[in-house]
Amino acid sequence: MNDSNKSVIKHHGAATGVTGSCHELTLDDNAGLLIDCGLFQGGDRGADGADAGRPEIEFDIRHIRALVVTHVHLDHVGRIPWLLAAGFDGPIYCSEPSAELLPIMLEDAFKLAVSRQPEAINWYLRRVQRLLRPLPFGQWHSVYQGAGKEAAIRLRRAGHLLGSAYVECALTGEARGQDTRVIFSGDLGNRASPILRPPEQPDGCDILVLESTYGDREHDDPGARRHRLRTLIERALVDRGTVLIPAFSIGRTQELLYELEDLIYENQGKEAAGGLHWNDLPVILDSPLASRFTRAYRGLREHWDEQALERVGQGRGPLAFEQLFTVDDHETHQRMVAHLAGTGRPAVVVAASGMCAGGRIVNYLKAMLGDPRHNVLFVGYQAAGTPGRELQTQGQGGQLELDGEIHEIKAGVDTIGGYSAHADRHGLLRFVTGMTRWPREIRLVHGDDQAKRGLAESLRQRYQDSGQKCKINTSP
CATH class of the missing domain: 3.40.50.10890 (Rossmann fold)
Structure with missing residues (x-):
């Protein structure tokens, strides 16, 4: 991997809890991609101290070129009204079903937190619709080109919610060498969930940002x-x-x-x-x-x-x-x-x-x-x-x-x-070990400390048994 391909990931939520999912992938010195922008719930807080009572965006967004939404639960999209209020006007990428569901969720969030005035709601929803960029599952889409670098994303079915996706990011540097692949899992689904098609298995990646909500336990049959x-x-x-x-x-x-x-x-x-x-x-x-x-x-x-x-x-x-x-x-x-x-x-x-x-x-x-x-x-x-x-x-x-x-x-x-609509320990392990190329770095997010530690221990054992190495971080 070329130095020009090195990625930097910042976490603006769900790094120390199970809500407020918001992750930033650096594309170059002047460009970043935001994966989700969720609301904090309960006692969760962001790295900047933001919580459910103060959902304002308190990180720099001037360089954010696009937002990618994995699914429409509030803990993944609930801060979007504040993101727009902070000046974000870039594209919002999501799956085609999510594009149908997201305006419903954001309308409700806007009514609860901002205004119930019909004029304000309609203006806000028109803006959301203008920014939405629905993507079909399984197709690569370029989201950034600049300074000799490129970034593309692909949405794959996550099986957590109708329209839910995990995000594959391919980063190519100036030397046009091997891509750096980064996967943001969003919330992975329980294969036993009705109505939904099961999560698709990724081929592999270099860095995986993985949810861990049920990382230390198995679901009931x-x-x-x-x-x-x-x-x-x-x-x-x-x-x-x-x-x-x-x-x-x-x-x-x-x-x-x-x-x-x-x-x-x-x-x-x-x-x-x-x-x-x-x-x-x-x-x-x-x-x-x-x-x-x-x-x-x-x-x-x-x-x-x-x-x-x-x-x-x-x-x-x-x-x-x-x-x-x-x-x-x-x-x-x-x-x-x-x-x-x-x-x-x-x-x-x-x-x-x-x-x-x-x-x-x-x-x-x-x-x-x-x-x-x-x-x-x-x-x-x-x-x-x-x-x-x-x-x-x-x-x-x-x-x-x-x-x-x-x-x-x-x-x-x-x-x-x-x-639970979340994958359990077995499902999360299968998501990783089913790859033909296992990640060299895994960041565990969206989980309590106990769940993260339990999943990290299981992952380390799998890597040890396979003779592979991986940096597993429970406090990214």
């Missing part, structure tokens, strides 16, 4: 997670209670609906418990944003996996079935909370936010945590410092503070790890 979901629902039917599922508006919600539809379809006509039938179980999607994303998912069927398309061919609606009810306006939401809390009508409620840090799920928790008939089911990662992590840690018999009030936790609290 898909059959086991399905059995536990069914068991929890049957318990709710027996107790005449509600299963509350805090879920991210995009990705996890659609996968849950897909699985719930299949459970109801498989058990149609059968009694679940106490005279109640599976056909009578309402599944309530109480999130306007999740409803918009679910409609968008239905419109992107060409990107679904074969199993999902087969179900559509059978006349089924994996994301639109008879027992599914959506709640949009706030008044209906309030009535639904009161109805489920005050009656013996069992139900499954899927509501944002996924970490219980706000949104409609908080109202359900306030109304139902004190009643043992109900159950809270976590199906996704809960970042340190969030109410979701506290509820998960405290469990039944503990206490949780919500909006300044202490609530006794009498409801059941369960976690099904197999529903």
Whole structure:
């Protein structure tokens, strides 16, 4: 590798936590490429001290030539409004499905953090649309040429979210020698996730920036997670209670609906418990944003996996079935909370936010945590410092503070790890060791310290067994 090809990577988020993903790849002395620009959540902070309460861009962006978005979760795109406010006016590259989903997510982020004025929202969305550059999967695209150097990117399927990608960067120096290949993993998916096509295997790279969210553990078997979901629902039917599922508006919600539809379809006509039938179980999607994303998912069927398309061919609606009810306006939401809390009508409620840090799920928790008939089911990662992590840690018999009030936790609290949209330890190791050319440097990001250390130990063992060398950095 030529000296002119040496790359410098700076991390403006997710280096010491699991949110705020934002990485900068130096192209030359006067040009850089930004990979993601996510929001910090919970207690996470950036290297410059920025946190969820202060999302302003506090690093120099004058030399940033383009932004590449791996997927549209807020912890990867939530600071884009502040990036634009700081003066960024370059292209925003993403996959074609992400180009459909990103404006929905950014509109919601803009409303929450900047302005609800229609004129301001429309101006902002027009600007986002002007900057968007959708790219097909698998094709190289030049993003920079200057001073005898070139940079190209290629998006490959990451299997984490509809449209999610990892980014391959090819850097060529003045001598036109061997390319330096850098891969930013974004968030890699769980191969057991429904609807999505699995992550594609990269050929190899020199430097890998790798997420490590579940780097120290394995997910539940898909059959086991399905059995536990069914068991929890049957318990709710027996107790005449509600299963509350805090879920991210995009990705996890659609996968849950897909699985719930299949459970109801498989058990149609059968009694679940106490005279109640599976056909009578309402599944309530109480999130306007999740409803918009679910409609968008239905419109992107060409990107679904074969199993999902087969179900559509059978006349089924994996994301639109008879027992599914959506709640949009706030008044209906309030009535639904009161109805489920005050009656013996069992139900499954899927509501944002996924970490219980706000949104409609908080109202359900306030109304139902004190009643043992109900159950809270976590199906996704809960970042340190969030109410979701506290509820998960405290469990039944503990206490949780919500909006300044202490609530006794009498409801059941369960976690099904197999529903995570992230690759587990095995999946992350396969991503690396499946390469024909293993990285000579790996930077572990987007993970707690324990997860990083566990993954680093596993990687070092694989490299030692293969006789190869690699610099593995858990604190990039």
